[in-house]
Structures are given as structure tokens and as C-alpha cells.
Amino acid sequence: MQQVNDFFINLHSILGGHPWFVFFLVGTGIFFTFYLGFPQIRYFNHAIKIVKGKFDKKTDKGDTSHFQALATALSGTVGTGNIAGVALAIHLGGPAALFWMLLTAFLGMCTKFVEVTLSHKYRDFDEQGMVAGGPMYYMKKRLNITLKNKKVLQTGKWLGIFFAAATILSSFGSGSLPQIVSISDSIFATFGIKHIVTGAVLSLLLALIIIGGIRRIAKVTEKLVPAMAIIYLVGALAVIFYNLENIIPSFLSIFQYVFTGTAATGGFIGASVAFALNQGVNRGLFSNEAGQGSAPIAHSAARAHEPVSEGMVAILEPFIDTIIICTLTGLVLLSSGIWNEKVQNKFQITDIEVLAHSYNQSNAIHIDQIRHHLNTDEKLTVFNGNLTITNGKLADSVTIIHARSIAEDVLFINKDEPYSGPIKVSAGKIVELPSSLKIEGKSLVHSAQLTTLAFTKSYFGGWGKYIVSIGIMLFAFSTAISWSYYGDRSVTFLFGSKYVIFYRIVFVVAFFFASFTDTTIIWNLSLLTVVFMAVPNLFGILLLRKEVKSTIKQYWVDFKAEHPDVKIPEKL
Numbered sequence: 308m309q310q311v312n313d314f315f316i317n318l319h320s321i322l323g324g325h326p327w328f329v330f331f332l333v334g335t336g337i338f339f340t341f342y343l344g345f346p347q348i349r350y351f352n353h354a355i356k357i358v359k360g361k362f363d364k365k366t367d368k369g370d371t372s373h374f375q376a377l378a379t380a381l382s383g384t385v386g387t388g389n390i391a392g393v394a395l396a397i398h399l400g401g402p403a404a405l406f407w408m409l410l411t412a413f414l415g416m417c418t419k420f421v422e423v424t425l426s427h428k429y430r431d432f433d434e435q436g437m438v439a440g441g442p443m444y445y446m447k448k449r450l451n452i453t454l455k456n457k458k459v460l461q462t463g464k465w466l467g468i469f470f471a472a473a474t475i476l477s478s479f480g481s482g483s484l485p486q487i488v489s490i491s492d493s494i495f496a497t498f499g500i501k502h503i504v505t506g507a508v509l510s511l512l513l514a515l516i517i518i519g520g521i522r523r524i525a526k527v528t529e530k531l532v533p534a535m536a537i538i539y540l541v542g543a544l545a546v547i548f549y550n551l552e553n554i555i556p557s558f559l560s561i562f563q564y565v566f567t568g569t570a571a572t573g574g575f576i577g578a579s580v581a582f583a584l585n586q587g588v589n590r591g592l593f594s595n596e597a598g599q600g601s602a603p604i605a606h607s608a609a610r611a612h613e614p615v616s617e618g619m620v621a622i623l624e625p626f627i628d629t630i631i632i633c634t635l636t637g638l639v640l641l642s643s644g645i646w647n648e649k650v651q652n653k654f655q656i657t658d659i660e661v662l663a664h665s666y667n668q669s670n671a672i673h674i675d676q677i678r679h680h681l682n683t684d685e686k687l688t689v690f691n692g693n694l695t696i697t698n699g700k701l702a703d704s705v706t707i708i709h710a711r712s713i714a715e716d717v718l719f720i721n722k723d724e725p726y727s728g729p730i731k732v733s734a735g736k737i738v739e740l741p742s743s744l745k746i747e748g749k750s751l752v753h754s755a756q757l758t759t760l761a762f763t764k765s766y767f768g769g770w771g772k773y774i775v776s777i778g779i780m781l782f783a784f785s786t787a788i789s790w791s792y793y794g795d796r797s798v799t800f801l802f803g804s805k806y807v808i809f810y811r812i813v814f815v816v817a818f819f820f821a822s823f824t825d826t827t828i829i830w831n832l833s834l835l836t837v838v839f840m841a842v843p844n845l846f847g848i849l850l851l852r853k854e855v856k857s858t859i860k861q862y863w864v865d866f867k868a869e870h871p872d873v874k875i876p877e878k879l
Contacts, residue, residue: 407587440607482790506822
């Protein structure tokens with residue numbers, strides 16, 4: 308199993324983790340931003356009017372309102388990425404990573420506009436009269452190749468099948484299993500409730516919601532999304548105003564190191580420009596999913612007689628998800644100062660690396676060497692062999708790197724007693740560690756743990772951790788709800804609506820078991836499925852760029868005829 312897991316990780320390094328994917332994703336957003344004349348700016352106010360239902364018609368076909376479609380799509384994107392993902396990006400790339408997240412979101416507003424427009428335009432209705440839409444439908448209908456002899460190559464059909472299959476895998480890999488893991492871990496750490504109990508209760512609730520399909524899902528998300536946003540906003544503002552003197556320096560730091568890389572500060576080793584860009588863009592995609600092709604499935608269900616209006620609604624999604632919520636999280640982390648502070652914590656084995664020599668935090672040369680080791684291919688020598696532990700402390704002249712920081716005051720504890728004996732290390736990684744042996748000390752922390760600590764630096768004090776815990780539960784659970792629908796529509800595309808019930812059963816059962824079992828391999832698989840969804844979708848919208856532009860032009864012609872007194876944005 309470990310070999311399979313390592314294979315997924317290595318494959319990700321040449322796919323989603325490689326710079327080519329970053330440039331492809333960002334490049335597509337840049338292209339459409341200029342090709343369509345910055346629609347994320349020009350159509351923003353118009354999109355708000357559409358969400359309010361100002362231009363709705365009683366004859367419009369669909370399963371949800373514009374607001375319900377937006378709420379459903381937001382519930383799929385506003386998840387642990389907004390809490391843990393931002394913290395991880397800053398932990399890895401420094402404050403500049405947040406800049407790249409925001410830039411990705413700005414460009415993603417345009418990308419999402421295009422992919423939603425096409426998906427809504429070519430949506431279908433299933434055997435039960437429910438909307439079935441998403442990128443797989445425009446692929447099937449528009450990306451087949453007609454040869455000179457009139458023979459049709461079913462390229463679009465197979466691209467659609469590939470996309471739908473990847474979406475089903477992603478519904479488990481990123482949309483469901485990691486979400487319940489985050490929830491159950493957070494609830495256990497905060498309230499002491501066992502993982503299996505949390506899993507059982509939420510699985511039952513999930514089943515009751517998704518069994519009703521998109522209409523019930525939409526009714527839940529239109530109430531859940533605003534509620535969880537308000538709760539999180541209150542908690543974030545409590546931190547920001549508590550550390551008000553740090554806000555301007557924190558905000559400036561986001562832009563200060565964009566083109567220079569973040570220098571070492573506190574426990575933070577430093578990050579290069581390239582590393583910050585890669586982390587920011589990848590976390591940005593994980594947060595708002597622009598270009599991935601998932602959100603268009605939710606937006607396709609919206610009631611509208613043409614596709615462009617729903618495409619405009621989608622512009623608001625990355626704005627709310629990343630530019631507002633992720634910025635709030637980033638300012639919380641930076642203003643609290645906790646992002647570069649070492650704290651006492653229990654070490655995760657996967658975050659540990661043992662270097663063969665002793666390095667000093669106060670030595671600038673040593674810090675520079677470790678920075679290159681962590682951020683580039685200029686690797687230092689790692690330790691191989693057995694570490695000697697005496698009375699809980701290291702006897703060897705080595706350096707423990709934990710969470711990309713030099714660990715301090717490291718203790719090895721076995722059943723609440725200081726450990727003495729050997730610990731096997733291979734290629735810098737600890738292996739064959741007894742389950743009863745724990746490692747603790749001072750280091751940086753990341754992900755949800757970092758955000759939780761930041762929220763305690765507020766007017767709420769220690770109560771701030773409960774806001775994060777509740778936020779994780781609401782955000783992650785709402786993500787699972789939406790992704791169940793994405794998988795649901797993908798099953799419909801591949802096999803027909805009668806098989807959806809079997810998918811829903813498997814989805815709920817897997818959700819339950821993931822609450823108390825290790826699903827690391829599924830998570831690593833999901834890193835691949837993101838690429839498997841995004842690449843055909845991005846290629847597809849680029850190939851159909853002229854059709855997108857002409858569809859937008861026709862929308863404004865028709866709109867002006869129907870609403871001659873309404874001021875419209877400047878035409879293309």
C-alpha cells in the first residue's frame with residue numbers, strides 16, 4: 308500500500324505539483340481575461356443584480372435559483388482550504404503565497420465565467436427531468452472531431468467520460484473523505500467526542516440531505532453558506548482588531564516579498580519566489596476550484612433561458628471564496644504573528660526530516676543552506692542509520708527538521724516516560740517507530756492547527772479555537788454535500804440516473820468509515836484527479852473560445868432588446 312501511495316505522490320510531482328500545471332492554469336485565466344476584456348470587473352455589478360433575481364423569467368428552466376446555485380457551488384469550494392489551505396500556503400511560501408492565491412482567484416473569476424457559461428449552454432435533462440450539466444456535456448457535444456471524409460472521431464465523448472470518472476474519484480478524494488477526517492479530528496481535539504460518533508451522526512445527516520437531490524441540497528446550502536460565513540467573519544475580525552497595530556505591516560508583507568521571496572524570519576526558514584508562486588497557485592486552485600470544472604455542475608442547474616447570466620453569477624464565487632474569506636484567514640495568521648513562531652507541539656512523523664549535521668538557527672549561512680534544501684534541488688546530506696536516544700534526548704549531532712523549521716527541545720516519550728534506545732532512520736525519514744513512542748518539541752505548525760492557534764490571539768482568547776472547530780465542521784460538511792451532487796451528475800452522465808442511488812449509498816458509507824480510518828492514499832489520489840479534471844476542461848474552453856465570445860455578444864444583444872432602459876456594461 309505504501310508503494311501505491313508513493314507512486315501517487317511521485318506522479319503528482321510531475322503533474323499538479325509541477326510548474327507546467329501552474330502556468331497552464333494561470334495562463335488560461337490571463338488569456339480569457341484579456342480576450343474577453345476583463346469580464347470579472349465589467350460584469351461584477353451586473354452579476355449581483357442577476358443573483359438578486361432582477362432579470363428572472365417565470366419560464367426559465369432549471370432546478371435552482373441563481374442564488375441557490377451560487378450557494379451550492381460556494382459550499383463546495385468554501386471548505387478546509389479556506390482554513391487549513393491558506394495556513395499551509397503561508398507556512399510553505401510565506402506571506403507572498405497569499406498574493407499568488409489572490410491573483411489566482413482574480414484570474415479564476417474569468418475562467419469560472421467561461422467554464423460555467425459553456426456548461427450551462429450544453430446541459431441536458433435526465434430521465435427524471437432533472438438538470439444534468441457540467442463540462443462533460445459540452446465536451447461530448449462540441450469537442451468531437453469531424454474528418455474530411457465526414458467520419459466523426461468521438462474525442463469529445465471520451466474526454467467527457469474521462470472527466471466524469473475523474474470527478475467521481477474527486478468526490479471521494481477531495482470532496483468527502485478528507486473533509487470528514489478534518490471534522491472528526493477537530494471535534495475530538497476540541498470537545499473530546501470520538502471520531503466514530505461524529506462520523507455516524509454526520510453520515511446520517513448527509514444521507515438525509517443528498518437523498519433529496521439538488522433541490523434539497525440547494526435549500527440547505529442557501530441557509531448554511533451565509534450562516535457559516537458570518538460565524539467565521541466574526542471570529543476573524545476579533546483577531547484582526549485585537550492585533551490592529553499589525554494589520555498594515557501584515558497587509559504590506561503580502562506584496563513586499565512577491566518578487567524577492569520571503570526572507571528567514573522567526574522560525575520561518577524563508578521561501579523563494581518560485582516556491583511561493585507554486586504554493587499560492589496550487590492552494591488557490593484547491594480553494595476556489597476555478598478551471599477544475601466542478602462548480603459548473605452546480606451552476607448548470609440554475610434556472611435561466613440562456614447560459615451567460617449564470618456564467619456571470621459564477622464570477623462572484625472566487626471573489627467570495629478566496630478574495631474575501633482567504634484574505635481574512637491570511638490577515639488573521641499574519642497579524643497574530645503565529646505563522647512564524649515556534650510552539651510546543653507533538654510532531655507528525657510525516658513532517659520530520661533528519662539532517663546528517665548540526666545546524667544553528669542563529670547562523671545565517673546554516674539558515675540559507677536549509678532554505679535551499681527545502682525550496683530547491685540543492686539538497687543537504689540527510690541521516691541514515693540508527694539515532695541514539697538517551698533519557699528522551701538525542702545523543703547524535705544531527706538536526707531535526709519539523710514542519711520546515713529547525714526543531715528545538717526535542718523529546719522522545721514512550722508511555723509517558725523518557726525513551727532510551729535506537730530509532731531507525733532511512734534517507735532522513737524515521738521508520739519503524741513504535742506506536743507508543745511520541746516525539747514532541749518546539750517547531751512551526753501548519754494547516755488547521757496554525758489557524759486554530761491564530762484564532763486564540765483575539766478578544767475571545769482560548770474560546771477562539773471553538774470558532775475554528777465549528778468553522779471546519781460547517782465548511783467541510785458543506786463541501787461534502789456539494790461534491791456528492793458533482794459525483795451524482797457524473798454517474799448520470801456515465802451510466803444513467805437509475806444508478807445514482809448506488810453512488811449515494813457508497814458516498815455516505817465511505818464518509819462514515821473515513822471518520823475513523825486512514826484515508827491518506829485517497830487524498831493523494833485526489834491530488835491527481837484535480838489535474839485529470841482541470842486539464843481537459845482548460846483545453847476545452849480554450850478550443851471553444853470563439854463560441855464563448857459570440858455567445859456573450861448575443862446575450863447583450865438580447866438583453867438590450869428585453870431591457871432597453873437598463874444600463875449595460877461596455878460591449879466587447
